[in-house]
Amino acid sequence: MIRFLATRSLGALVTLLVKSFVIFALIGLMPGDPLDMLTQANPDATPEDVAKLRAIYGVDQPIGARWWTWLIQALQGDFGYSRAQHRPVLEIILPALGNTLILMGLAFVISTIIAVFLGTIAATRRGRAIDRVINLIAYTGISVPSFWLALVMIYVFAVRLGWLPAGGMPQTGEGLHGWLVRLTLPLLTLVMVEIGGLTRYARSSMLEVLGQDYIRTARAKGISTPRLLFRHALRNAMIPVATIIALGFGHLFSGALLIENIFAWRGMGRLILEAIMGNDYNLALVCLLFTTAMILVANILADLAYSWLDPRISLGGRRR
Amino acid sequence: MSALIASDGVSVRFASGGGLFRSRRFVRAVSDISLTLSAGETLALVGESGSGKTSFARALLGLAPISAGAVRYRGQDVAAMSRAARQAMRREVQVVFQDPFGSLDPRLAVSDIIAEPLRIHGIGDRASRVARIAALLDMVGLPRDAASRYPHQFSGGQRQRIAIARALAPEPRVIIADEPLSALDVSIQSQILNLFVELRERTGIALFLISHDLAAVHHLADRVAALYLGRIVELGPRDAIYERPAHPYTQALLGSAPRIGQGKRIPGQALTGEIPSPLAPPPGCHFHPRCKLASELCRVEAPRLAEVAPDHLAACHHPLRDHA
Amino acid sequence: MSDLLDRPVSIWALRRRRLADDPAALLGLGMLVTLLALCYAAPVFEAWLDVSATETDLLSRFDPPDATHWLGRDDAGRDVFTRLLLGGQTSLSIGLLGALGASLVGTLIGAVAGYARGRTDMVLMRITDGIISLPTLPLLIILAALDLTKLGFTQDFIRSGAAGYWRIVVIVTLLGWTGVARLVRASTLALAEREFVLAARAQGASAWWILRVHILPNAISPVIVATTLAMGRVILAESALSFLGVGIQPPQTSWGSMLTNAQDLISTAPELAIYPGGLILVAVIAVNFFGDGLQAAFDPKSK
Numbered sequence: 001m002i003r004f005l006a007t008r009s010l011g012a013l014v015t016l017l018v019k020s021f022v023i024f025a026l027i028g029l030m031p032g033d034p035l036d037m038l039t040q041a042n043p044d045a046t047p048e049d050v051a052k053l054r055a056i057y058g059v060d061q062p063i064g065a066r067w068w069t070w071l072i073q074a075l076q077g078d079f080g081y082s083r084a085q086h087r088p089v090l091e092i093i094l095p096a097l098g099n100t101l102i103l104m105g106l107a108f109v110i111s112t113i114i115a116v117f118l119g120t121i122a123a124t125r126r127g128r129a130i131d132r133v134i135n136l137i138a139y140t141g142i143s144v145p146s147f148w149l150a151l152v153m154i155y156v157f158a159v160r161l162g163w164l165p166a167g168g169m170p171q172t173g174e175g176l177h178g179w180l181v182r183l184t185l186p187l188l189t190l191v192m193v194e195i196g197g198l199t200r201y202a203r204s205s206m207l208e209v210l211g212q213d214y215i216r217t218a219r220a221k222g223i224s225t226p227r228l229l230f231r232h233a234l235r236n237a238m239i240p241v242a243t244i245i246a247l248g249f250g251h252l253f254s255g256a257l258l259i260e261n262i263f264a265w266r267g268m269g270r271l272i273l274e275a276i277m278g279n280d281y282n283l284a285l286v287c288l289l290f291t292t293a294m295i296l297v298a299n300i301l302a303d304l305a306y307s308w309l310d311p312r313i314s315l316g317g318r319r320r
Numbered sequence: 321m322s323a324l325i326a327s328d329g330v331s332v333r334f335a336s337g338g339g340l341f342r343s344r345r346f347v348r349a350v351s352d353i354s355l356t357l358s359a360g361e362t363l364a365l366v367g368e369s370g371s372g373k374t375s376f377a378r379a380l381l382g383l384a385p386i387s388a389g390a391v392r393y394r395g396q397d398v399a400a401m402s403r404a405a406r407q408a409m410r411r412e413v414q415v416v417f418q419d420p421f422g423s424l425d426p427r428l429a430v431s432d433i434i435a436e437p438l439r440i441h442g443i444g445d446r447a448s449r450v451a452r453i454a455a456l457l458d459m460v461g462l463p464r465d466a467a468s469r470y471p472h473q474f475s476g477g478q479r480q481r482i483a484i485a486r487a488l489a490p491e492p493r494v495i496i497a498d499e500p501l502s503a504l505d506v507s508i509q510s511q512i513l514n515l516f517v518e519l520r521e522r523t524g525i526a527l528f529l530i531s532h533d534l535a536a537v538h539h540l541a542d543r544v545a546a547l548y549l550g551r552i553v554e555l556g557p558r559d560a561i562y563e564r565p566a567h568p569y570t571q572a573l574l575g576s577a578p579r580i581g582q583g584k585r586i587p588g589q590a591l592t593g594e595i596p597s598p599l600a601p602p603p604g605c606h607f608h609p610r611c612k613l614a615s616e617l618c619r620v621e622a623p624r625l626a627e628v629a630p631d632h633l634a635a636c637h638h639p640l641r642d643h644a
Numbered sequence: 645m646s647d648l649l650d651r652p653v654s655i656w657a658l659r660r661r662r663l664a665d666d667p668a669a670l671l672g673l674g675m676l677v678t679l680l681a682l683c684y685a686a687p688v689f690e691a692w693l694d695v696s697a698t699e700t701d702l703l704s705r706f707d708p709p710d711a712t713h714w715l716g717r718d719d720a721g722r723d724v725f726t727r728l729l730l731g732g733q734t735s736l737s738i739g740l741l742g743a744l745g746a747s748l749v750g751t752l753i754g755a756v757a758g759y760a761r762g763r764t765d766m767v768l769m770r771i772t773d774g775i776i777s778l779p780t781l782p783l784l785i786i787l788a789a790l791d792l793t794k795l796g797f798t799q800d801f802i803r804s805g806a807a808g809y810w811r812i813v814v815i816v817t818l819l820g821w822t823g824v825a826r827l828v829r830a831s832t833l834a835l836a837e838r839e840f841v842l843a844a845r846a847q848g849a850s851a852w853w854i855l856r857v858h859i860l861p862n863a864i865s866p867v868i869v870a871t872t873l874a875m876g877r878v879i880l881a882e883s884a885l886s887f888l889g890v891g892i893q894p895p896q897t898s899w900g901s902m903l904t905n906a907q908d909l910i911s912t913a914p915e916l917a918i919y920p921g922g923l924i925l926v927a928v929i930a931v932n933f934f935g936d937g938l939q940a941a942f943d944p945k946s947k
Contacts, residue, residue, distance in 0.1 A: 023786075139933075142932065143880075145883050148921025159911050247776070277789070295778075425862070440853065470655070
């Protein structure tokens with residue numbers, strides 16, 4: 001297990017490094033001159049800082065060298081300054097990261113539970129009305145543009161009914177109640193979008209498991225249906241679902257990005273968009289790297305969960 | 321008769337396992353096989369599953385890399401051939417596989433399947449191909465309208481006929497048949513067997529038959545070679561092998577084969593145990609753990625093929641003597 | 645030969661039959677075709693109703709629906725109905741082209757990786773996995789916001805509508821080929837071991853021949869399904885990009901770009917926010933219905 005974690009973490013680090021180069025190069029292609037923007041960013045910039053920045057972003061240097069300089073700095077903890085906010089990038093990112101994790105984490109947990117639940121119901125009552133309804137819900141979930149759904153939700157709940165605010169972060173002093181109120185709409189929207197795909201996979205996976213011989217044997221032995229589902233079927237059915245979830249972190253994040261922007265939720269998604277649109281290089285670069293790192297970590301966790309669910313799989317990577 | 325195809329000390333090996341941290345191990349599928357097939361003759365290669373027969377067939381066809389030795393076609397080393405020469409050879413050496421369901425592309429109509437060798441080698445034009453396909457279907461005993469149908473509409477035996485028609489299309493000199501009967505129903509097997517006999521008579525083709533079915537081999541073969549764990553243990557004319565086997569393995573194979581309608585039973589040991597894994601072959605003579613005649617020498621030194629009678633070779637330290 | 649069927653039945657005929665029996669798939673196809681027809685008939689509607697989807701008329705902003713302006717006018721006085729149709733042309737065509745492009749690239753890469761194996765395969769798969777694990781939307785946004793002059797394109801070209809349009813098709817292709825590549829690679833790996841491929845190799849057939857004649861036709865079914873379903877995702881991606889302001893730029897229009905300032909209008913003119921998104925939903929549902937129907941037709945066991 002330790003060995004597995006070590007190899008995967010190493011692999012993830014290497015991947016991250018490679019991606020940092022790619023993203024670095026891409027951001028370099030963005031409009032504007034990075035140098036001037038960065039010297040304006042830091043109010044205390046000294047001539048030495050300017051020289052440092054020139055070393056990183058000076059366009060007369062080859063991109064490899066520029067990236068290397070940036071990397072050295074980054075590894076020492078200096079991720080640079082945000083040009084728009086005139087603050088160190090790390091200072092801006094960390095709280096945003098927390099906000100995104102709250103939103104994404106809750107959405108992940110809730111949508112997984114609901115999807116498994118719905119998928120199981122649909123599978124056990126295959127072909128009946130409830131199955132068709134669930135299928136339709138799932139279809140809509142995967143077909144709906146998330147930002148549009150968000151707008152609809154805002155219109156219904158904030159504009160017409162006035163029950164919930166149209167977005168924004170909880171203010172200081174609003175306490176837990178403030179969080180819950182502000183979180184509801186974005187969370188609801190994100191969950192509605194995510195459960196579509198998950199429900200379909202859960203359903204088809206459960207169908208496959210339910211068709212297996214050992215389930216029929218258990219039924220013949222007289223095991224009641226709830227018990228049957230929980231003890232025998234669920235675990236096995238969730239294995240392919242776990243894989244899908246793992247692959248879907250990127251998707252979840254993309255969904256979160258749009259939702260955060262519409263609901264003015266100050267998370268990584270909103271930050272990235274602001275950074276890119278505002279040509280705020282450092283911020284965009286570091287944001288993306290953090291996001292990628294987040295996804296990589298989530299994938300590793302998913303693999304761990306995968307092996308926990310399926311005892312046949314050894315973490316050494318040998319699969320049957 | 322000069323040899324059409326000759327394998328000269330051919331060995332084929334696979335890499336097994338191995339990754340970033342483990343060294344690769346090599347499995348010897350076949351070791352040092354020297355066989356010749358002359359024009360018009362039928363040579364059979366018998367052995368249990370796992371003996372390396374298919375690997376050898378693939379090596380002959382150029383589908384598996386050879387780790388030692390050489391395959392010669394009409395005297396020329398295949399590996400040293402020019403591209404054009406190799407293409408010409410491929411035209412003349414055709415193959416029929418074991419699985420009638422897997423050896424035909426399900427998406428192609430039968431006419432396309434049979435015509436493929438003609439297309440690849442650029443033989444004839446459209447009209448002549450159509451004629452040839454019709455002629456081939458006749459030859460293998462299928463109706464002419466089979467040409468527009470698809471493989472899934474045929475039974476196993478019929479598909480094998482299609483495969484044979486495909487092999488005959490470019491007018492080859494040699495057909496390598498890798499267990500052509502094993503996947504067929506018993507009643508169909510004899511039909512296809514007879515088809516082979518008939519085709520051989522008509523075209524004078526050389527046949528390299530790989531099979532574990534000793535009755536079929538007896539029916540078709542001129543010469544027989546017995547393969548055990550990748551090594552030839554016996555080689556000789558059919559009658560000599562069947563009536564006076566010199567190697568204990570061959571004798572055991574014959575002894576354990578069901579005999580229908582043939583009176584003679586060869587006394588001797590029955591075959592016990594299982595064929596060892598090619599990953600860990602026994603030292604010395606590979607057969608010694610299952611051989612009742614095994615001696616200390618057998619455990620240590622691998623015997624070489626030596627003549628025990630004219631044209632009859634066996635690799636054994638204690639070859640069986642003649643018995644009536 | 646009593647076991648021969650009466651007529652030659654190709655696999656495609658079987659599939660067509662299955663598809664024809666699937667109401668959801670037919671519905672999806674019907675919806676899609678109808679949408680396409682309506683959208684590309686926008687000029688016809690414009691002429692017939694004597695309205696304009698592009699000309700602004702600031703005196704008539706937010707006018708309610710009437711006899712010729714079936715859905716009223718938008719925030720710049722343009723006719724909403726025909727503008728929706730016009731935007732649909734862009735959204736749907738980008739969806740189709742993006743999906744096709746991604747499939748083409750993916751098929752090529754997957755086939756090469758699966759057939760060549762070894763190091764080529766490993767390199768290609770690492771690249772594939774690398775792209776898959778990147779967060780797509782941020783990357784799409786960056787690619788859409790790139791300054792193309794730094795790549796050597798002229799300013800005039802960049803500002804042209806065609807550039808904006810094709811840029812989206814290109815970036816969607818760049819990030820979207822991975823799914824199809826994996827599918828094709830898996831199929832190719834399996835097919836390359838089949839005996840009919842071995843038979844062709846024994847004939848000395850070139851790799852191209854084998855790929856073209858044996859492997860790709862056998863591998864194409866999942867690709868067709870994937871392409872259809874990809875179309876839905878491309879439509880969603882383009883609309884997200886246009887919504888954020890980095891996709892289709894004015895004066896060109898797409899359903900997504902019609903939603904750009906929808907958030908501001910949500911209280912005053914909510915219909916302007918509802919319609920374009922609703923059409924996206926309908927289009928993507930249609931595509932998904934049809935794609936699923938295709939999948940069931942190709943592989944009935946997967947239902």
